Amino acid sequence: MKSIIFNSKLAKWWGVHVLGLRDTAAVTFPNSIRFVKSKEYWNERRTRFDEIVRHEACHLQQKARGGALLHYLKYFYYHLKYGHKGNPYEIEAREYAKRNKTV
Numbered sequence: 612m613k614s615i616i617f618n619s620k621l622a623k624w625w626g627v628h629v630l631g632l633r634d635t636a637a638v639t640f641p642n643s644i645r646f647v648k649s650k651e652y653w654n655e656r657r658t659r660f661d662e663i664v665r666h667e668a669c670h671l672q673q674k675a676r677g678g679a680l681l682h683y684l685k686y687f688y689y690h691l692k693y694g695h696k697g698n699p700y701e702i703e704a705r706e707y708a709k710r711n712k713t714v
């Protein structure tokens with residue numbers, strides 16, 4: 612696993628300006644999972660935090676599986692075609708996060 616970063620302005624910027632989403636919680640980059648909010652915020656929301664980490668871990672697997680560059684190209688193609696919720700990579704990540712709950 613790569614590093615987890617909190618209070619990430621880059622994640623906020625990416626969510627708003629690249630994905631067009633106002634409520635992005637976290638973004639996966641090649642070497643990190645970056646959360647917009649603070650560690651203290653997520654310490655009080657551990658169940659949701661763990662689910663997001665699993666979701667982002669699935670995105671890391673997708674990148675490893677398809678190659679990072681091709682993954683990004685396909686991700687943005689699907690993002691434009693289907694929107695964030697309908698993007699097949701997002702659907703897979705949501706299902707993965709739910710399926711792999713440990714509690």
Ligand SMILES: [Zn+2]
Pocket residue numbers: 666670700701704
């Ligand atoms: Zn996602």
